[in-house]
Amino acid sequence: MKNRKTVLAAIMGSAMMAQPSAGIAQAGPPPGPPGSLERPTAIPMQAPSPNTMQPASTALGSKWSDVTKLPDFFAGNWQSVTSFLDREPQTPLTPKAKAYADAFKPITDIPFAGAGCKTPGMPTIQRLGSPLKFFFEPGMIAIYIENSSMTRFIKVNGKHAARPNPSYLGDSIGHFEGNEFVVESIAFADDILFQYTNFPGKGTSNFVLPIESIFGPHGPNLRMVERMKLLDPDTMEITLTIYDDTVWTKPYVANTQIFKRNRGDAGIPAEWVCGSGADPLEFDPASNESIMQDPADVLKKLQAKDPK
Numbered sequence: 001m002k003n004r005k006t007v008l009a010a011i012m013g014s015a016m017m018a019q020p021s022a023g024i025a026q027a028g029p030p031p032g033p034p035g036s037l038e039r040p041t042a043i044p045m046q047a048p049s050p051n052t053m054q055p056a057s058t059a060l061g062s063k064w065s066d067v068t069k070l071p072d073f074f075a076g077n078w079q080s081v082t083s084f085l086d087r088e089p090q091t092p093l094t095p096k097a098k099a100y101a102d103a104f105k106p107i108t109d110i111p112f113a114g115a116g117c118k119t120p121g122m123p124t125i126q127r128l129g130s131p132l133k134f135f136f137e138p139g140m141i142a143i144y145i146e147n148s149s150m151t152r153f154i155k156v157n158g159k160h161a162a163r164p165n166p167s168y169l170g171d172s173i174g175h176f177e178g179n180e181f182v183v184e185s186i187a188f189a190d191d192i193l194f195q196y197t198n199f200p201g202k203g204t205s206n207f208v209l210p211i212e213s214i215f216g217p218h219g220p221n222l223r224m225v226e227r228m229k230l231l232d233p234d235t236m237e238i239t240l241t242i243y244d245d246t247v248w249t250k251p252y253v254a255n256t257q258i259f260k261r262n263r264g265d266a267g268i269p270a271e272w273v274c275g276s277g278a279d280p281l282e283f284d285p286a287s288n289e290s291i292m293q294d295p296a297d298v299l300k301k302l303q304a305k306d307p308k
Contacts, residue, residue, distance in 0.1 A: 059156075059157040059175065059176075060157075060175075060176045061136075061138070061139070061141070061156035061157055061174075061175070061176055062138055062139055062156065062157055063138050064137075064138055066138070067136055070136070070176070071179050071181070071229065071230050072230070072233070073134040073141075073181070073228070073230070073236065074134050074135065074136060075261070075263065075267070076261045076262050076263040076264075076266075076267025077130075077131040077132060077133040077146070077261070077262050077266075077267045077268075077269060078130060078131055078132045078133075078134075078236055078259035078260065078261055078262070079130050079131045079259060079260050079261075079262055080127065080128075080130040080131075080257060080258070080259050081258050081259065081260050082255065082256070082257050082258050083255075084124060084127035084128040085195060085198075085213050086195055086198075086213075086254055086255045087255055088198065089195065089196070089197045089198060089252070091248045091249070091250060091251075091252045091253070092248065092249045092250070093196060093197065093247065093248060093249070094245070094246060094247060094248065094249055096246065097196060097216065097246065097247045097248070100196070100216050101196050101197055101214045101216070104214045104215075104216070117274035119148055119150060119168050120168075120192060120193050120194075120215075121168035121169065121170075121188060121189060121191075121192030121193070121194075122152075122168065122169050122170055122185065122188065122192065122194075122224065123194060123224060123226075123240055123242075123254070124192075124193070124194060124195075125145060125148055125150060125168070125169075126143070126145055126152070127257060128147070129145040129146065129147040129148040129150070130145070130146070130147065130259060131146050131147075131262060131269075132144065132145060132146070132259065133146065133269045138156075139155065139156050139157065139158060140153060140154065140155060140156055141154045141156055141174060141181070142154070144269055146269055146270060146272055147272055148272065149272045149274075150168075150169065152169045152172060153172070154172040154173065154174045154183055155172065155173045155174070156173075156174050156175065156176075157173075157174075157175055158173050159173060160173055160186060160187070161187075164186065164187035165187065166187050166188060166189045166190065167187065167188070167189055168188070168189050168192055169185070170185035170186060170187055170188045170224065171185065171186055171187040172184070172185040179229055179230065180227050180228065180229045181227070181228040181229070182225065182226070182227050182228075183225070183226040183227075183228070184223065184224070184225050185223070185224045185225075185226075186221075186222070186223050186224075188218060188222050190217065190218075191217070192217075192218065193215040193216060193217060194215060194216075194218065194242070195213050195214070195215055196214045196215065196216050196247060197213070197214050198213050198214065199213070199214065216247070218244050218246070218247065219244050219245065219246030219247065220246075221243075221244070221245075222242070222243070222244045223242075223243040223244070224240060224241070224242050224243070225240070225241045225243070226238055226239065226240050227239045231258075233261070234260060234261040234263075235258065235259070235260060235261070236258070236259040236260075236261070237256055237257070237258055237259075238256070238257045238259070239253075239254075239256050239257075240253075240254040240257070241253050241254070242254065
């Protein structure tokens with residue numbers, strides 16, 4: 001049953017489901033394949049990007065009146081139109097990360113089947129959990145991730161906490177550089193997982209099965225930098241760079257994510273309820289009900305769409 005549940009969660013995304021962070025630093029070894037990726041000695045993190053040359057009290061995003069000057073991320077919500085997985089990652093792995101990837105076993109080690117609907121954390125949950133809904137108040141922008149009922153709180157023109165508590169979404173600060181919202185996140189829980197690479201020859205077609213990618217844990221000084229901007233009134237682009245010298249030999253630049261704006265009734269956040277049963281669910285709009293499917297049948301259907 002364990003593998004069956006794991007395949008289910010990988011296929012249906014049911015483990016991309018929210019669980020409130022415990023509010024304490026995570027302890028113990030990272031999850032996944034045994035053994036080969038040990039926690040290294042801490043590597044000094046690169047200096048954060050400066051927020052702004054302006055005092056925080058006057059920088060854009062610090063006052064209610066600033067909302068009229070900000071890019072309009074706020075109307076409606078944003079639906080991803082790109083895969084949550086990266087195509088053909090080329091960033092070289094460190095020797096320890098490569099050893100971990102070589103020992104990674106498809107299906108049995110896929111990380112999505114978190115017990116109790118536990119989230120995989122950033123960046124996977126934001127990439128897979130759209131639509132996203134942005135909210136503003138002076139000094140903060142929040143992003144509600146509908147398909148997990150999680151909300152990121154980004155301090156605008158603020159500073160990282162002196163001793164940030166590790167969490168699944170990280171400690172995030174943001175500032176505006178022209179029309180771009182730049183967000184730096186640190187202090188991640190030990191048990192978040194992100195994509196290292198793909199199995200040879202996989203991950204290149206339009207539809208990528210999660211079992212074709214290798215996911216693993218991070219080092220102690222993981223840092224993510226996102227740049228969000230509007231390409232047109234209804235198209236948003238998010239670029240992501242991940243800094244982790246325990247996994248890659250240079251910064252990892254993820255595939256650009258594109259989101260389209262939903263307006264009107266489609267732009268109103270919907271209620272989302274976690275479901276982590278042993279059987280996969282598929283929503284049938286004709287009957288307005290969720291129906292059960294066998295995981296093996298679901299996998300066959302997905303492979304039929306993507307014969308590579």
